[in-house]
Amino acid sequence: MSLFRVILSIIFPPLAVIDCGCGSVLIVFLLTLCGWIPGVIGALVILNKN
Numbered sequence: 001m002s003l004f005r006v007i008l009s010i011i012f013p014p015l016a017v018i019d020c021g022c023g024s025v026l027i028v029f030l031l032t033l034c035g036w037i038p039g040v041i042g043a044l045v046i047l048n049k050n
Helices: 002-013 022-036 036-049
Strands: none
Touching: 002 036, 022 036
């Protein structure tokens, strides 16, 4: 997980996980629609697994 990805996940979470697969992008997008903080947390969790 690079510093650029962390900053990108804070600014726009779905864009940070774009290369992790369509399902990850969809999950993070839906979490971001529910609220910005759940989207950031979801993106950071997905990025931490890779």
